[in-house]
Amino acid sequence: MARTNKPSRGPSKPVVPQTKRPLNGLFVLAFAGLSAISTWFMRVETVAKGVPINFNTVLETGHFDNGTPVETNYTGIKAIDEIAKFLVIAFLEGTAGWDAGVYTQQLYFLLQWFAIVSVWSIESNRRRNAWKAVSLDDAYYFQGRELSAGSAVSLLPIVVIGYLIPTVVMYYPWGDVKMAQYITAFWQPTPAFVSILISVFSFLVPSSSPTAVAKNGDIKHLKRVYLIVGLVTTVAHVGTLYTCLTSDDPRLSLGYVFLPNRTTWKDSMGLGLHYIFQVDFFGAFSSSLLWCWLVIYDVLRILGKPTAADLIKTVLGIAFVTMVAGPGTAIVAVWNWREDRLVMIENGVKGTWEKSKVA
Structure with missing residues (x-):
């Protein structure tokens, strides 16, 4: 009697391509260029111009200008x-x-940075990223999307406790400069604390938990992260814009708060540092938003064949969300959208990037 092969159960694994992103060298150069520009304006030019003034004096004498x-x-x-x-x-x-x-x-910058900390925490805990520094080929998208059950469950409380709360505490008006200095000092390693805490607490979730057993059981936990982080960054953005647009204090104008000003960067140490923080903000989020566009491009390219119009719409969409709700919100919105498409890719969906019932 002839032997027959039984059909496999469940969705078949997609064929993993060995191709790489087209024109990847140009994207690498773009990121390198943004990094070089930020470094020049933040580190090189400021040092050459003696900005911020009196910083070394304060460091050596142990007293601020006031x-x-x-x-x-x-x-x-x-x-x-x-x-x-x-x-x-x-x-x-x-x-x-x-x-x-x-x-x-500063507060706006670090609350928007909450999105970066959260996304980094997610990406560093995906199975496919274990012990890997970087991946440049399309095979990256086809397997290992999931986080372990422990990482998925612990992620939201840890990013809130490990980063968001310390950041809010640091900018609470305590009215005590000595306390402010101590809180500021102990805030500095909080992004590293998040990674450490996730690694520790991920072992507390048993392997028999519903999240560990269910296929794509981590999705609901990741969606909660994207939602909460998006709410925080949106509130921070809208609240900051409202404050700047309604305040009579010239130091709370949009220009003073956000735009680097070389005409005042030597007026005081504080204004010189303010200039550096402003440049840092634009450098950090310009590269992060380019990263967002790039991951959307990768997903569209793998699931279908995006046109130039599709890619332009993506740019406009990211820009719109950034202006209306903040760069942090744009980042988690992209990651939320991407999460569903990563499931689609692993399920072998081709020819469309519209969310399917399977995903």
Whole structure:
């Protein structure tokens, strides 16, 4: 009797291509160019021009221009305390509330950065990213999308407890400069704390949990992350715009808060640092939003054949969400959209990027 092959159960695994992103070298150059521009304006030109003024003086004398003493003992370990002192001096104009515009820009920047911390945490815990620095071929998209059950379940509470709450606490108006310095110092490693805490708490979820057993059981947890982070970044964006547009304080104008100003960067150490933070913001989020466009391009390219109009619409869509709801919201909106399409790719869907019932 002839043997017959039984049909496989469930969706077949997609054929994993060995192709790479077209013109990938140009994208690498684009990111390198953005990095070089940011480095020039933040690090090279400012040092050459002596901006921020008096920074080294404050560092050496241990007193700010307004007479406030610089705290020097945070951990008792000299090397760590020296780094902490440097960073506290850089941040304190905002965290102590000495300048309303600096305070607003820093808080806005770091609340939008909540999206980056969350996305990094998700990507670093995907199975396919384990022990990998970078992947440049399309095979990356076809397998290993899931997070472990422990990572998926613990992600939201940890990014909130490990990053969001410390950030809000750092900018709370305590009215005590000494306390502000200590909180600012201990905030600095919070992004690293998030990764460590996820690694630790991921082991607390049993392998028999519904999330661990169900196919794509991590999706609902990731969707919650995208939703909560998007709400936070949107509220931060809208609240900041409202404050700037309704305040009579010239330091809370949109230009003062967001736009680097070389005519005032030497007026004080605080304004010089404000200039650097502003450049840092534009450099960080311009590259992040380019990254968003690139991952959409990859998904569209793998699922179908995007036209130039599709790619232009993507640019306009990202720009619109950024202007209306903030760059952090644009980032998590892209990742939320992408998550469904990654499931579609792993399920072997081809020819469309419209969300299917399977995904």
